[in-house]
Amino acid sequence: MTFRAEPYDVIVCGAGHAGVEACLASTRIGASTLLLTGNIDTIAQMSCNPAIGGLAKGQLVREIDALGGEMAINTDVTGIQFRLLNESRGPAVQSPRAQCDKKAYQFRLKHTLELQPRLQIFQATVTGLIYKEGKVIGCRTNLDIEFFGRSVIITTGTFLRGLMHVGQNKNEGGRLGDFSAKTLSGSLLYAGIELQRLKTGTPPRILGRSINFSSLQEQKGDAKPTLFAFYDTRDQEDLFHVEHTGERRIGWLPGTEQASCWMTYTTRESEKIVRDNLHKSAMYSGEIAGIGPRYCPSIEDKFVRFADKERHLLFLEPEGRSTNEYYINGLSTSLPIDVQVQLVHTIPGLEKAILLRPAYAVEYDFAPPTQLFPWLESRIIENLFFAGQINGTSGYEEAAGQGIVAGTNAGLKAKGDKPMIVARHEGYIGVLIDDLVTKGTTEPYRMFTSRAEYRLLFNHGSAELRLFEHADRFNLLSKSRLKRIKDKIDRIDKWEKLFEEEKGDGKNWGDLIRKEKDKAPFPHGFLTETQEVRDEVLYRVTYRGYRTRELRQIEKLKQIEKIKIPDGIDFLSIPGLRKESAQKLDRMRPSSLGQASRISGVNPADISILMVLIEAQRREMQRPGQTLPEQ
Numbered sequence: 253m254t255f256r257a258e259p260y261d262v263i264v265c266g267a268g269h270a271g272v273e274a275c276l277a278s279t280r281i282g283a284s285t286l287l288l289t290g291n292i293d294t295i296a297q298m299s300c301n302p303a304i305g306g307l308a309k310g311q312l313v314r315e316i317d318a319l320g321g322e323m324a325i326n327t328d329v330t331g332i333q334f335r336l337l338n339e340s341r342g343p344a345v346q347s348p349r350a351q352c353d354k355k356a357y358q359f360r361l362k363h364t365l366e367l368q369p370r371l372q373i374f375q376a377t378v379t380g381l382i383y384k385e386g387k388v389i390g391c392r393t394n395l396d397i398e399f400f401g402r403s404v405i406i407t408t409g410t411f412l413r414g415l416m417h418v419g420q421n422k423n424e425g426g427r428l429g430d431f432s433a434k435t436l437s438g439s440l441l442y443a444g445i446e447l448q449r450l451k452t453g454t455p456p457r458i459l460g461r462s463i464n465f466s467s468l469q470e471q472k473g474d475a476k477p478t479l480f481a482f483y484d485t486r487d488q489e490d491l492f493h494v495e496h497t498g499e500r501r502i503g504w505l506p507g508t509e510q511a512s513c514w515m516t517y518t519t520r521e522s523e524k525i526v527r528d529n530l531h532k533s534a535m536y537s538g539e540i541a542g543i544g545p546r547y548c549p550s551i552e553d554k555f556v557r558f559a560d561k562e563r564h565l566l567f568l569e570p571e572g573r574s575t576n577e578y579y580i581n582g583l584s585t586s587l588p589i590d591v592q593v594q595l596v597h598t599i600p601g602l603e604k605a606i607l608l609r610p611a612y613a614v615e616y617d618f619a620p621p622t623q624l625f626p627w628l629e630s631r632i633i634e635n636l637f638f639a640g641q642i643n644g645t646s647g648y649e650e651a652a653g654q655g656i657v658a659g660t661n662a663g664l665k666a667k668g669d670k671p672m673i674v675a676r677h678e679g680y681i682g683v684l685i686d687d688l689v690t691k692g693t694t695e696p697y698r699m700f701t702s703r704a705e706y707r708l709l710f711n712h713g714s715a716e717l718r719l720f721e722h723a724d725r726f727n728l729l730s731k732s733r734l735k736r737i738k739d740k741i742d743r744i745d746k747w748e749k750l751f752e753e754e755k756g757d758g759k760n761w762g763d764l765i766r767k768e769k770d771k772a773p774f775p776h777g778f779l780t781e782t783q784e785v786r787d788e789v790l791y792r793v794t795y796r797g798y799r800t801r802e803l804r805q806i807e808k809l810k811q812i813e814k815i816k817i818p819d820g821i822d823f824l825s826i827p828g829l830r831k832e833s834a835q836k837l838d839r840m841r842p843s844s845l846g847q848a849s850r851i852s853g854v855n856p857a858d859i860s861i862l863m864v865l866i867e868a869q870r871r872e873m874q875r876p877g878q879t880l881p882e883q
Contacts, residue, residue, distance in 0.1 A: 259389070259400035259402055260284050260285060260286045260372075260399070260400070260401040260402070261283035261284045261285065261401065261402050261403065261662075261663060261666035262274075262278040262283045262284070262285045262286070262401055262402070262405065262659070262662045262663055263285070263286045263288065263390065263391060263399055263404045263405070264278070264285065264286070264287045264404075264405045264407060265288050265378040265391060265404065265405065265406050265408060265436075266288075266406065266407035266408045266640070267287055267288075267289035267292075267294075267295040267296065267365075267373075267407075268296065268297070268299075268409045268641075268651060269296060269323070269640065269648040269649075269651040269652045269655065270407035270409070270639040270640030270641075270651035270652060270655035270658070271289070271407035271639075271640070271655060272287075272295065272322065272361055272364075272365060272652075272655070273316065273321050273322065273323065273652045273653075273655035274405050274407055274637075274639055274655040274656065274658050274659030274662070275287045275365065275368075275371055275659060276320075276321070276322055276364070276365070276368060276371070276656075276659065277319075277320065277321070277656045277657075277658075277660045277663065277728070278659040278663035278666075279368055279370040279371045279663075280320055280727075280728065281660060281663045281664065281667075281726060281727060281728065282663070282667070283370065283666055283667065284370050285370060285372070285659075285663075286371075286372050286373075286374065286399060286401065287372070287373045287374070288374055288375075288377075288378055288391070288393065288399065289373070289374075289375060289376075290375070290376070290377040290411070290430075290433070291375065291430065292362070292373060292375045293362075294358070294427075295358065295361060295365060296326075296357065296358050296361035296362065297358050298352070298354050298357060298358065298648065299409075299410070299427045299454065300452075300454045301569065301579055301581055302351065302352050302353070302354035302357065302571050302572070302579065303350065303351050303569065304323065304327040304331075304349070304350050304352055304480070304649065305347060305348045305350055305480065305649065306337060306347055306349045306649075307337055307338065307345070307347045307701060308347060308680060308699040308700050308701045308703070308704075309347065309349075309649040309650075310337070310347035310348040310349055310649075310712055311347060311680050311701075311710055311711075312649040312650065312653050312684070312699060313327065313348075313480045313649055313652075314348075314480055314482070314712045314713075314715040315653065315679045315680060315715045315718075315719060316649075316652050316653055316656055316681075317480060317481050317482055317715065318482070318715040318716035318718070318719040318720075318723060319656050319660075319719055319722065319723055319728050320656070320723065320728035320729050321652060321656045322361065322364060323480070323648075323649070323652045324479075324480035324481040324482075325480070325486075326357060326360055326361055327352055327357070327480050328479045328480055328481050328506040328507075329360065329501075329502075329503030329504060329505075329506055330353045330356040330357040330360055330502070330503055330504075331351065331352050331353075331477075331506060332350075332352065332353050332509075332510060332572065332573055333350065333351040333472075333473035333510045333511050333512070334348065334350045334351075334473050334474055334477030334478060334479070334506075334510065335348075335349050335474050335478075336348055336349075336474055336478040337349055342795075343711045343713075343787075343791050344701075344707055344708045344709075344710065344711050345701045345707065346711070346712065347701075348478040348479070348480055348712060350480070351511070351513065351569055351570070352572075353571075353572035353573050353574070354571045354572050354575075355572055355574070356502050356572065356573070359502050360501050360502045360503055363501045363502065364501060367499065367501075374399075376393035376394060376395050376397060377393060377394040377433060378391045378392070378408075378433065378436055379392050379394050379433075379435045379439075380392045380435055380436060380438070380439035381404065381439045381440070381633075381636070382400070383443055386633065387633065387634040387635050387636075388403075388404045388443075388633050388634070388635050388636040389401070390404070391404060401666075402635065402665070402666035403635045403636075403662035403663070403665050403666045404635065404637070404662075405637040405638070405639060405658050405659065405662050406436075406440075406619075406636070406637070406638050406639075406642055407638075407639050407640045407642065407651070407655060408433055408436065408640075408641075409426055409616075409640055409641045409642070409651070410426040410427065410452065410614050410616040410641055411425075411426030411427075411430075411432060411433040411616065412426075412436060412437050412447070412616050412617035412618070412642065413432060413433070413434055413437050413616060413617045414426030414427070414433070414614055414615070414616045415432070415614065415615045415616070416428065416612045416613070416615075417535075417540060417586045417612060417613045417614070417615065418534070418586060418589060418610050418611070419532050419533070419534060419586065419587055419588030419589070419591070420532070420537070420539065420588070421588070422534075422539070426614060426616060427614070428454075428609060428610075428612060437617045440619065443632060443633050444632050445619055445630065445632055445633070446620055446623060447617045447618065447619055448542075448617070448618060448619075448620060449541050449542035449543075449615055449616070449617060449618070450542045450543055450544075450615070450616060450618050450641075450644060450695070450696055451540050451542035451543065451544045451613055451615040451616070452544060452548075452613070452614055452616075452646060453544065453550050453584040453585065453611065453612065453613040453614070454584055454611060454612060454614075455551075455579065455580045455581065455583035455584045455585065455611045456585075456592055456596060456607050456608075456609060456610055456611040457571070457577050457579055457607070457608045458578050458580065458596065458602065458605045458606060458607055458608060459576055459578075459605070459607075459608055460570065460576040460577065460578050461576055462604055462605045462606040463514075463568065463578065463601055463602060463605060464602075465514060465601065467516075467600050467601045468514040468516050468568065468600070468601040469515040470513075470514055470515075471512060471513045471514060471567070472510070472512050473507075473510035473511075473512075477506065477507035479506050479507065482715075482716050484736075484740070484782050484783075484784045485716065485733050485737050485740060486733060487730060487732055487733060509573075511570050511573070512570075513567050513568060513569045513570070514567070514568040514601070515565065515566070515567055515568075516566050516568065516599055516600050516601050517564065517566060517599070517600065518551070518563050518564045518566065518583075518598070519563060519598050519599065519600070520562070520563075522551075522595055522598040522599060523555050525591065525594050525595050525598060526551060526552055526585075526587070526595065527555060527556075529588070530556070532587060532588050533550075533552050533586050533587050534586035534613055535552060535553075535613060536552055536556075540586070540613060540615050541615070542615040542616070543694060543695045543696075544613070544696070545646050545695060545696040545698065546695050546696075548584065548646065548696075548698070549584070550584045550585050550586065550613070551564070551582075551583050551584060551585045551595070552585060552587070564582060565582060566580055566582040566583055566599065567581035567582060568580060568581075568601070569581050577608055580596070580602075583595075583596075583599075583611065584611060584613075585611045585613075586611070586612060586613035587611070589610045592607065592610055593607060617642075618641065618642050618643065618644045619638055619642055619643065619644075620644065620692050620693075621638070621643040621688035621692055621693065622688075622689060622690070622691075622692040622839070622840050624643070624688070625671075625843075626673050626685060626686065626689050626843070626847070627657070627661040627671035627672065627673055628643075628654060628657055628658040628661060629662075629665065629671070635666075637658040637661065637662045638658065639655045639657070639658035639659075640654055640655060641696075643688055643697075644688065644692070644693040644695075644696065644697050645684070645688070645693075645696065645697045645698070646696030646698045647699070649699070650697065650698070653680070653684055653685075654681075654684070654685065656681075657672065657674060657681065660672050660726060660728065664726070672722055672725075672726050674719070674722065675813070676705075676706075677709070677806045677809060678718050678719060678722075679710060679715065679719060680699055680704060680710060683699070683703055683704045684699055684703075686847070686850065687703060689840075690840065690847055690851050691850065691851065691852050692852075705805075706805070706806060708795060708798050708799055708802050709799060709802055709803075711788075711791055713784060713787055713788055713791070714788055714791075716737050716740075717737070717740070717741055720737050720741060723737070724738075740784070743781065743785050744785055744788050744789055744792070747778055747781070747785070747789045748789055748792050748793060750775075751765065751789070751793050752793070752796070761793075762793045765790065765793050765794060766793065766794055766796070812844070812845045812849065813844050813845070813846035813847075814844070815844060815845040815866060816843060816844050816866075817842055817843060817844060817845065817848065817866065818866070818869060821865075822838075823835075823837040826861065826862070826865060829858055829861050829862075830855075830857075830858060832853050833853060833854045833855070833858040836851055836852075836853050836854060837854065837858075845859055845862060845863060845866070
């Protein structure tokens, strides 16, 4: 049975953080979109820590906002604590982070989706995809209903053959209390898409009134919170928008009535309990085959891999304003429940803690992302897109960043337009996707500032400036906001130029700022500018030398990125190309020399050989009667 005669432009399978941004992005560029989810009540659920942002992740969220996404403003109006990480370091690596009200965040995003024009939400579990002549044309569901679409996006998170582990106990599901998508994996394998296994974990949740806060160290939010959304260019009604129906989405004034988090540590007794029970841990007993996140290890991993450390830092984080539930950040485990209780009681402040939910590990299928084009479409099945944890990533922010790119491109593909590709010199979203599709991953991928070679250009305040051309070209923002961003760019450029070319007190303004930024006199006109404009101008002037060096490197990179690799080239038959390189190039089919150069195992000598071959082909095509390929 089919749901409607006319196919949707885009079907999104899964309503986690990738799925919600994907369907919002596709509808905003005019595509009719269907969102399928196994449970409407868990749309945008925070399965793990109810926090958004952090090191490099905060920059990702601001970039999502710059491309029209919802994560930033949803965080601001449901946040209960805001902190700027790396505040004592340079602005390039400073990252905003917010603790959110878990349910308010989820309910507001669900409401946002319900009010979105051109979007239909339907509760059904996708059991398989429908293919025709190498293309995906729709999907089947557990209700025996078939849905047809011009593009399909898979954003299934940890639900593909999800299996949860608590000690030796196993339950099918992608999240505690939820279901497992058991048959969709078979449908992907049938189409020739490779799948592998990964695992992630979450700590126990405890009852707040059972915590002894007197022995803990309090961690308050910043007095002046750093928010995620760009309000200086945003339409005023975007903050608390009342729909024409009179509906108003949940939320409060950002930064008000912040809650505290609390710090504590494991003890030697904690370590002894873990070590004595390692054989009962699902991960250490061999029950789990998937590889876990290196940068968010379980407590078992911490005690085994970092045996020299006397203790490990833990954070007690409130799950919301209207609940007494706390999250123990840093205590992820798959030990049996009775051992978890003993372990929690060895921690200062938690001697009498009452567990509300046990910690568990979840193992799930993912599709190695080297099977994707840079616009997140499958290389194997046309019109099929992937975003989020199915691509091997870890984290809400990484998922949402992929979601907004996949949603935009699925909508563009349905309309017959060229895709949006965010380059790695434009932002962390570009770095994330380029790393995934060129290097792949064998463990849950997490974004760090160190992954970006041009991170000095990626200060979080510049996100909408860096990504303006994409937002403008693909109509991702309102006309009024685009106009304000363009005006902001012009004002920043004007002041940057003035400071570098004109003099104040007989000296160059830029030199004065670089020598004594806090004491440098500023023109009156500059002091009347918005804080956002002043901050960006001072950042550019202060770090001018470093930024200039990185901009030069980007120009060199652009030259190699412009050299396109012809479609259908037979890498395996190229003389002089190393066998390992030829095999990897043949499998990943890079579109440019720049992308080829970033594939692990492909060295500069291989790139030189490719460059000579491409140049020879170009000369051949320049002969009379031949058409020169586009560069």
